[in-house]
Amino acid sequence: MMKKTILFHALLSVVLLLGACSGKREISDLALVMAVGLDKGEKEGTVKVTAQVARPADARGQTGAPSGQSGEPVWTVETEGSSIFEAIRQMSSMSSRRVFWAHNFIIVINEEVAKEGIGDVIDFFTRNPELRMRTWVTVTPEKANEVISTVTSLEVIPGEALAKLFRYTTISNQAPRTVIMDLLSAYLSESTEPLLARVAFETSKIDNKAPDKGAQTKQVVLAGAGIFKGDKLVGTLKPEELRGLVLFREKLDSGVAVVSCPDDPNTPLSVELTNQSFNVKPKYKDGDISYDASFKAHIRVVEAGCSLDLSNKKHVKKLEDNVEKELTSQIKTTVDKIQKDYGADVLELGKVFQNEYPYEWKHYANSWDEVFPTVKINLKVSAKVESGSLLYKPTTSGKKEKKEE
Structure with missing residues (x-):
C-alpha cells in the first residue's frame, strides 16, 4: 500500500511538471x-x-548584417482589414x-481614425491578454505607419525611442502621460473624457556630415494633446x-515661464517653477457647482536679459506679480477653451465632485456633459x-567703461 501511494505521488508530480511546461513559448x-x-x-x-x-539578430547594435538579413534593427509589416x-x-x-x-511600447493612432471613433481600438487592445495596460497611447496628425518607422533620438528601436519621449514629460510639459489603462478608465467613466498625448514630425535633426545645411531630418516630437468626447477626437491642444x-x-x-523684467516690460525674463502644488476643491450650494483651484510654486530666475537685483524687494514683488499674472492667464485660457469649445471634461472635475458629494452626484451623472461647460x-x-538663488545681483560685465578724454 505504501509503495502504491509513493508511486501515485511520483506520477502526479510528473504530470504537474509537464503541465507547467506545456504553455511555454520559446523566444x-x-x-x-x-x-x-x-x-x-x-x-x-x-x-x-x-x-x-x-529583429533579435540585428537589434544588438552590430553594424554588419548577418547573411540574408537587412541590417535594420526592426522589421515593419503593414496589413489591412475590416x-x-x-x-x-x-x-x-x-x-x-x-x-x-507583451513587449509593445506604444500605440499610435492617426487623427482621421480617431475622429471617426476609437471604441474598437480600446476594445481590442484591452481584451488582448498579452498587452500590458501600461502601454503608451498617442494620436498623430501624421501617418501612423511613418511615425512608428522613423528612426529617432538615440535608440536603436524606433518604438522604444517613442516610448522614452514620455520619460521627462513631468519636466517638459509637452504632452500628458497617457497609457491604455488611463484611456480605458476615462472611456468607462460617467464624467471624465479621454485625453491622449499627441506626437508629430518636426525638422530638427542635423546631419553630422553636412552641419552647414542646418536641420534637415524629421524627428518625432511630443506635440500637445488630443481631446476626446466619448470615443471621438473633438479637438487638440498645443x-x-x-x-x-x-x-x-x-x-x-x-x-518654465517667460515674463517681462520688473523694470523693463520689453525685455523677457525666464524663470523655473519648482515645488509646484495644485489643489481643486468642489463647492455645492443651492444647486450650483463651483470649484476653488489653487496653484502654488517657487520660482527661480534662470535667465535674465535685464538688470535684475533680487535683493531689491520691489524687484522681487514685481517679478512675483508678473509670474502670477502669466500663469493665471495661461491656465484660464486653456480651461475656457476646454469648457466652451470642446465641452469635454478632461479636467476630471466630475470625478472630483463625485468623490466629495457622492449623493448629489446622482442628480448630475446623466447630464454632466451639459453641466460641465457652465461650472x-x-x-x-x-x-x-526662492530664497536660495545663487545670484542676487545683476550679471554685468566686470570691465570698466573707458572714459573719453
Whole structure:
C-alpha cells in the first residue's frame, strides 16, 4: 500500500511538471512587437495596421548584417482589414514567427481614425491578454505607419525611442502621460473624457556630415494633446496650452515661464517653477457647482536679459506679480477653451465632485456633459521667489567703461 501511494505521488508530480511546461513559448518562435500604428485603410471602411517587430539578430547594435538579413534593427509589416483583428491575423501569413504583444511600447493612432471613433481600438487592445495596460497611447496628425518607422533620438528601436519621449514629460510639459489603462478608465467613466498625448514630425535633426545645411531630418516630437468626447477626437491642444490642463491631472516636477523684467516690460525674463502644488476643491450650494483651484510654486530666475537685483524687494514683488499674472492667464485660457469649445471634461472635475458629494452626484451623472461647460472655476495663483538663488545681483560685465578724454 505504501509503495502504491509513493508511486501515485511520483506520477502526479510528473504530470504537474509537464503541465507547467506545456504553455511555454520559446523566444525564438516569437515576433516581438515594439510599436503599432493605426491608419485608415485604402478601401472604404478598412483599417491599416502597421506593426514594428524587433529583429533579435540585428537589434544588438552590430553594424554588419548577418547573411540574408537587412541590417535594420526592426522589421515593419503593414496589413489591412475590416477590423483590427482581421488585419493582425493577416500578419501571421507573412511572419515566420508568432506575433507577440507583451513587449509593445506604444500605440499610435492617426487623427482621421480617431475622429471617426476609437471604441474598437480600446476594445481590442484591452481584451488582448498579452498587452500590458501600461502601454503608451498617442494620436498623430501624421501617418501612423511613418511615425512608428522613423528612426529617432538615440535608440536603436524606433518604438522604444517613442516610448522614452514620455520619460521627462513631468519636466517638459509637452504632452500628458497617457497609457491604455488611463484611456480605458476615462472611456468607462460617467464624467471624465479621454485625453491622449499627441506626437508629430518636426525638422530638427542635423546631419553630422553636412552641419552647414542646418536641420534637415524629421524627428518625432511630443506635440500637445488630443481631446476626446466619448470615443471621438473633438479637438487638440498645443504644447503651450497644456499647463492649464496637465495641472488638473498630473503632478509636475518643474516648469518654465517667460515674463517681462520688473523694470523693463520689453525685455523677457525666464524663470523655473519648482515645488509646484495644485489643489481643486468642489463647492455645492443651492444647486450650483463651483470649484476653488489653487496653484502654488517657487520660482527661480534662470535667465535674465535685464538688470535684475533680487535683493531689491520691489524687484522681487514685481517679478512675483508678473509670474502670477502669466500663469493665471495661461491656465484660464486653456480651461475656457476646454469648457466652451470642446465641452469635454478632461479636467476630471466630475470625478472630483463625485468623490466629495457622492449623493448629489446622482442628480448630475446623466447630464454632466451639459453641466460641465457652465461650472465656475475660481483660480488663485501664488508664486514666490526662492530664497536660495545663487545670484542676487545683476550679471554685468566686470570691465570698466573707458572714459573719453
